[in-house]
Amino acid sequence: xxxxxxxxxxxxxxxxxxxxxxxxxxxxxxxxxxxxxxxxxxxxxxxxxxxxxxxxxxxxxxxxxxxxxxxxxxxxxxxxxxxxxxxxxxxxxxxxxxxxxxxxxxxxxxxxxxxxxxxxxxxxxxxxxxxxxxxxxxxxxxxxxxxxxxxxxxxxxxxxxxxxxxxxxxxxxxxxxxxxxxxxxxxxxxxxxxxxxxxxxxxxxxxxxxxxxxxxxxxxxxxxxxxxxxxxxxxxxxxxxxxxxxxxxxxxxxxxxxxxxxxxxxxxxxxxxxxxxxxxxxxxxxxxxxxxxx
Amino acid sequence: xxxxxxxxxxxxxxxxxxxxxxxxxxxxxxxxxxxxxxxxxxxxxxxxxxxxxxxxxxxxxxxxxxxxxxxxxxxxxxxxxxxxxxxxxxxxxxxxxxxxxxxxxxxxxxxxxxxxxxxxxxxxxxxxxxxxxxxxxxxxxxxxxxxxxxxxxxxxxxxxxxxxxxxxxxxxxxxxxxxxxxxxxxxxxxxxxxxxxxxxxxxxxxxxxxxxxxxxxxxxxxxxxxxxxxxxxxxxxxxxxxxxxxxxxxxxxxxxxxxxxxxxxxxxxxxxxxxxxxxxxxxxxxxxxxxxxxxxxxxxxxxxxxxxxxxxxxxxxxxxxxxxxxxxxxxxxxxxxxxxxxxxxxxxxxxxxxxxxxxxxxxx
Numbered sequence: 001x002x003x004x005x006x007x008x009x010x011x012x013x014x015x016x017x018x019x020x021x022x023x024x025x026x027x028x029x030x031x032x033x034x035x036x037x038x039x040x041x042x043x044x045x046x047x048x049x050x051x052x053x054x055x056x057x058x059x060x061x062x063x064x065x066x067x068x069x070x071x072x073x074x075x076x077x078x079x080x081x082x083x084x085x086x087x088x089x090x091x092x093x094x095x096x097x098x099x100x101x102x103x104x105x106x107x108x109x110x111x112x113x114x115x116x117x118x119x120x121x122x123x124x125x126x127x128x129x130x131x132x133x134x135x136x137x138x139x140x141x142x143x144x145x146x147x148x149x150x151x152x153x154x155x156x157x158x159x160x161x162x163x164x165x166x167x168x169x170x171x172x173x174x175x176x177x178x179x180x181x182x183x184x185x186x187x188x189x190x191x192x193x194x195x196x197x198x199x200x201x202x203x204x205x206x207x208x209x210x211x212x213x214x215x216x217x218x219x220x221x222x223x224x225x226x227x228x229x230x231x232x233x234x235x236x237x238x239x240x241x242x243x244x245x246x247x248x249x250x251x252x253x254x255x256x257x258x259x260x261x262x263x264x265x266x267x268x269x270x271x272x273x274x275x276x277x278x279x280x281x282x283x284x285x286x287x288x289x290x291x292x293x294x
Numbered sequence: 295x296x297x298x299x300x301x302x303x304x305x306x307x308x309x310x311x312x313x314x315x316x317x318x319x320x321x322x323x324x325x326x327x328x329x330x331x332x333x334x335x336x337x338x339x340x341x342x343x344x345x346x347x348x349x350x351x352x353x354x355x356x357x358x359x360x361x362x363x364x365x366x367x368x369x370x371x372x373x374x375x376x377x378x379x380x381x382x383x384x385x386x387x388x389x390x391x392x393x394x395x396x397x398x399x400x401x402x403x404x405x406x407x408x409x410x411x412x413x414x415x416x417x418x419x420x421x422x423x424x425x426x427x428x429x430x431x432x433x434x435x436x437x438x439x440x441x442x443x444x445x446x447x448x449x450x451x452x453x454x455x456x457x458x459x460x461x462x463x464x465x466x467x468x469x470x471x472x473x474x475x476x477x478x479x480x481x482x483x484x485x486x487x488x489x490x491x492x493x494x495x496x497x498x499x500x501x502x503x504x505x506x507x508x509x510x511x512x513x514x515x516x517x518x519x520x521x522x523x524x525x526x527x528x529x530x531x532x533x534x535x536x537x538x539x540x541x542x543x544x545x546x547x548x549x550x551x552x553x554x555x556x557x558x559x560x561x562x563x564x565x566x567x568x569x570x571x572x573x574x575x576x577x578x579x580x581x582x583x584x585x586x587x588x589x590x591x592x593x594x595x596x597x598x599x600x601x602x603x604x605x606x607x608x609x610x611x612x613x614x615x616x617x618x619x620x621x622x623x624x625x626x627x628x629x630x631x632x633x634x635x636x637x638x639x640x641x642x643x644x645x646x647x648x649x650x651x652x653x654x655x656x657x658x
Contacts, residue, residue, distance in 0.1 A: 010552040015577075017474035040596040046500055050522035053615030054605050059546055059598060075415035095622025106608075110600040130542040156453075161513070163626045172507055173363050186391035191361075196453040196501035203390060203561045204534035205497050213455035227464070241577050280581050 004074040004117070004133075005067035006034035009082040010042050011233035018277035019233050022262035023124065025275035030133045030141040030265075035070050037063070043085040045234075046157075046200065048222040060089030063104045065115035075121045078262065080232035084157040087164050094118060123158055125231040125261055126167045129175035137182055140267035144184030146292055148176055150178030150264065151220035151228045153186045155235040156196050160228070170194065176229060183268035190219035193245050198229075199238040204243075213238055214246050217256050227288045228259040230262045242280045257285045266294065297329050297371050297379035301341065304391050312501050315380070320371065325328060326383070326494035327355050327366035330395075339414050343395035350509060353445035358384045359396045362446035365509040382455075386450035386460035388459070393430025402446055405462050409470040409489070413648045416480015428477055435617050439472035439517050448504035464514030467495060467641045471517035473525060475613055487523045495521045516620075527612035537561045538648025547602040555583050 006027075038197045041061045043047075048287040049056040063086060069076040077083045093100040093115060104114035129132040158168035168175055173194065177187040193216065216247050217239060220228050240258040247253055247285030259267075263276050267289075278285040297320045303312045318332045327345055334341045346352040348367050349405075354367040359381050374381055389397035420426050448464040455461045470489055473479045489495050497517050504514040521541065531540060538561040542545065545553045558574070560568040567574075570634050584590065591600070605611075610618060 010554065012550055014590060015554055015582045017581065033466070033623055035633065038590065039597070041595065041598045042542065042552050044542055044546065045552070046519075046544060047539040049616070051526050051536075051543050052521045052602075052606070052611050053519070053523050054608070054610040054616075055543065055546075055602055057615070057619065058601050058605050062597065062601065091620045094620035095625045096619070099618060099622065105603065106604055109604060110597045111452060111594075112597050112601070138324075153410040156503075161505040161515075165622070171360070196499045198457070198499060200500045201454070201497060201535065203558060204538050208458040208461070209499065211486050237582070241580075242583055245573070246393035248598055251420060252367070260299050282577060282580050282582065 001028065001032045002031055002032045002074075003035055003070075003072050004076040004122075004127075005072050006036050006076050007040060007043075007063060007068045007086070008036070009077065009079045009084060009233070010045070011237065012078055016233040016260070016280075018280045019236070019260045019262060022260060022266045022276050024264050025271050026266050026269065029136065029269050030044055030128050031136045031200070032076065032127065034076065035071070035072065035262055037066050039066050043082045045081050046164055046247070049088075053201065055248065056085070057089050057092060058103055059108055060086050061115050062107060062112050062118055064090055064121075065107060065113050067119045068115060068117040069113050071117075073121050075119045076124060076127065077121060078124050078231075078260075079234065080123070080155045080157040080257070082232055083121060083123045084164060090119070090121055091164060106121075122286060123167075123231060125158065125175055128265065129178055132278055134178070134182065135227065137179065137265060141183040141265060143268055143270040143292075145264075145268050146184060146294075147178065148185045148226045148288065149188050150180045150185040150259075151190060151216070151223060151225035152180060152193055152217050152238070153197070153220070153228045153230040153235060153239065154194050155230060155232040155242060156194075158231055159194055169253075176231070176261070180229065183265060185268075186227045187224040188220065191221045192216040192219045196237040197232075197235040198242075199234045199245060202238055202242060209238070210242065210245060212247060213242055214250065217243060217246065220273060221254060221256055225256070227259050227264075227285070227289060229259045229261055231261040235258065243283055257281070257283055257288050259285065259288075295320060295324075295372065295375045297324070297375045299329060299333065300382045301333075301394070302379055302384040303341070303394050304381065305384065306392055306536050313382070313433065316653060319374075324371050325367050326357075326359060326369040326371055329371055329475075330366060330383075338595065342393040343394075354444040356386050356447045356450065358386060358422070358450065358552075363387070363450035363507045365445055365447065368509050379652065382520075386446055388449050388452060388463075389446065397446075401459070402449055402463075402465065404468060405466040406444065408462065408480075408484070409466050409473070411466075411473065411478050412475065413470045413473065414481040414487055417478055426478065432477055434620075435613060436472045436475040437484060438620065439468050439475065440514050441514045443510055445509065447507045447509055448512075450452035451500040451503035451507050452498040453503060454497055458493070458497065462489075462495075464498075464518070467498070467521060468504075468512050468517040470513040471521050471613070471630055474521060481530060482521050482524075483530075486528060486530050489521055489529050490533050490536070491523055494533075495532045503635070511624075518533065520616050522614040522648045523615055534561050543602070547599045548595070549589045549599055550595040551590050553586060555586045 044056045161168040180187040200210035202209040344354040385391045480535045541560040
């Protein structure tokens with residue numbers, strides 16, 4: 001069992017509690033012992049980076065510092081946006097000793113340990129798409145997905161900018177497809193799988209956001225997918241909760257179930273509803289579960 | 295080497311569209327542009343594309359290869375030809391096609407012009423006979439933005455512009471930052487006011503395609519974030535996007551975690567929030583609207599609050615807060631992790647194709 005610091009972020013703490021619960025239940029099956037960080041805050045979700053960038057850097061340095069204080073080398077995330085914000089701040093600090101010294105001085109001044117021991121920020125997707133995590137996943141997914149057609153939706157910030165993320169080719173990603181296959185599902189391909197779900201502007205520019213959101217849902221639907229899976233709770237919220245709003249603009253009722261990555265693997269690994277909490281979804285996951293039980 | 299290309303031909307007068315395949319012989323160091331020249335010279339003189347400098351500075355030859363915008367003159371074909379892959383070449387996205395690979399750049403230039411892409415007077419004149427001397431450090435603020443060659447690769451892939459063609463877009467906004475950040479410009483506040491309009495900076499959806507595609511390292515998304523930060527610093531925060539961003543700061547320093555339920559009224563205002571009540575109730579039934587009371591408070595959140603006040607007093611917000619990280623992030627762009635060899639850098643998953651290296655032939 002490999003110990004990693006676990007940063008669940010805002011959504012998994014609140015409106016997407018099902019993601020946290022499914023991740024906690026899945027982790028030991030893929031060889032991860034999660035050390036939940038308590039004294040941490042929001043990463044700023046790109047918004048604090050744009051509103052008060054120096055505060056963004058310090059907030060994230062504080063999270064990195066508390067992760068390092070656990071004596072681990074990896075900070076595990078379950079959200080695209082947390083992953084980018086933390087990795088970006090981390091590279092700013094690792095690549096500039098003067099900047100790191102100044103940030104550390106400020107951290108210490110408010111009672112936070114200095115960020116000394118480097119940690120690497122990694123998304124759960126990367127941990128289970130290759131290496132030991134992948135081998136364990138193959139063994140754990142014993143219940144399988146019975147050939148369900150699953151549309152992988154990556155979202156943006158786990159792929160781009162690739163100089164910061166860099167896990168896989170941002171134009172031809174393979175990790176979700178590999179996991180879907182390992183779980184006994186059939187990945188379907190469609191162009192919008194690497195595009196934006198619209199979430200960052202879904203409140204400030206809803207119409208523009210919905211024009212983005214419809215693409216993956218419509219294309220996955222046309223590709224015959226039973227469900228979409230995403231590694232990001234913001235994409236999940238957008239695709240799941242805002243899906244009903246597409247009806248008004250298009251007159252079409254999509255009802256495409258949206259699964260978190262941890263839930264998809266969790267289903268294949270035989271986790272139960274008490275851990276997966278599908279009842280918290282806006283679009284019902286029932287059709288998927290019924291197909292699995294059939 | 296033999297290079298195969300599939301090219302989307304298009305005739306805007308007739309609307310005819312056809313995928314044509316070409317097989318050509320090209321020198322091993324050939325770029326995509328060299329290959330197109332060979333097609334045009336030796337195989338099919340009717341092929342249309344733009345080019346001029348052939349050395350990544352004029353910005354004429356933006357086009358798509360396998361769906362991703364590239365500068366044809368930057369794209370070496372050696373690895374692709376060796377792998378046997380036949381790439382699909384098409385015109386850039388988000389702009390109307392005139393013929394084959396030539397797009398109508400008019401909408402692009404209109405947006406470019408809309409940000410007044412030139413220095414405007416109004417700064418304090420130095421005393422008589424003195425030069426206006428500006429430090430290198432101060433000019434570093436716009437170093438990346440000044441690299442833009444107006445090729446349109448960022449615009450081609452912009453997800454927000456695809457959803458709303460009126461969006462000012464990454465190129466024009468990066469250009470705007472080039473002048474907002476320039477100490478010789480006298481219209482910073484007026485520029486920021488305008489950039490906070492309906493189709494301005496807050497319509498960016500942060501898909502990061504622009505950063506990914508830019509062949510010159512401009513990172514337009516980061517330029518847009520700099521404009522946002524500078525607007526907020528100057529108190530220009532009336533847009534819903536700005537209010538949205540501000541609520542994250544308030545949340546972080548009060549409870550530590552995002553206060554999700556209050557985000558909608560804080561962003562859109564109470565009236566709009568009430569109009570969405572039915573939608574909100576649907577979400578609430580699923581536990582997607584966590585009750586604001588009692589608030590979910592992070593442990594030791596006092597530290598986050600004190601950190602906020604301390605950092606605010608140090609005055610590095612606005613674009614300066616983003617610029618301070620550029621030096622370190624540029625090392626990533628150039629592949630300096632410190633321990634990797636050049637070969638390892640190019641062999642990273644997702645790295646750009648390795649450039650053609652003459653004496654490496656033996657390995658192939």
